[in-house]
Amino acid sequence: MKPILFTCLSISLYAFSAANYAAEAVKTAPSTQDTVKSYLMQKTxxxxxxxxVSxxxxxxxxxxxxxxxxxxxSxxxxxxxxxxxxxxKIEAVEVRNR
Incomplete structure (x- = not known):
């Protein structure tokens, strides 16, 4: 009984973390309307x-x-x-996703 419960718990935790990871990846994708300013406002x-540029x-x-x-x-x-x-003067914005 305990191994089955542990397996179910592990699978549900994995599914939950995968869903959160996918949601975070979607948040970092810029839209066609984004500017450097609006993108940085999302990354405050x-x-x-x-x-x-230099x-x-x-x-x-x-x-x-x-x-x-x-x-x-900092x-x-x-x-x-x-x-x-x-x-x-900003040419590109680099953000770590993982």
């Missing part, structure tokens, strides 16, 4: 890497989003620093 308090990359946590700037907090490798990045 999440870790991202910004690839800039070729540099900045990694950190998305903070405040203004009309023309995004605040990147920069990777410079945890005591923040950065303000203009939207027109």
């Amino acid at each position: 308090k999440k870790a991202v890497t910004l690839h800039l 070729g540099k990359t900045l990694s950190g946590t998305v903070g405040t989003i203004g009309q023309h700037l995004v605040q990147l907090k 920069l990777t490798g410079k945890e005591f620093y923040d950065a303000l990045v203009p939207f027109d």
Whole structure:
């Protein structure tokens, strides 16, 4: 009886975690209407890497989003620093999904 109960519990936990994973994957897919600003608004308090037009990359946590700037907090490798990045200087946004 215990092995059957354990097996049923394991299968239900696996199914639940797979459903959550699939839901998270859908959340990160951009729509055709998204801009860099609207996408970063969805990622507030999440870790991202910004690839800039200059070729540099900045990694950190998305903070405040203004009309023309995004605040990147706790920069990777410079945890005591923040950065303000203009939207027109962002070439790509990299987000870890798993």
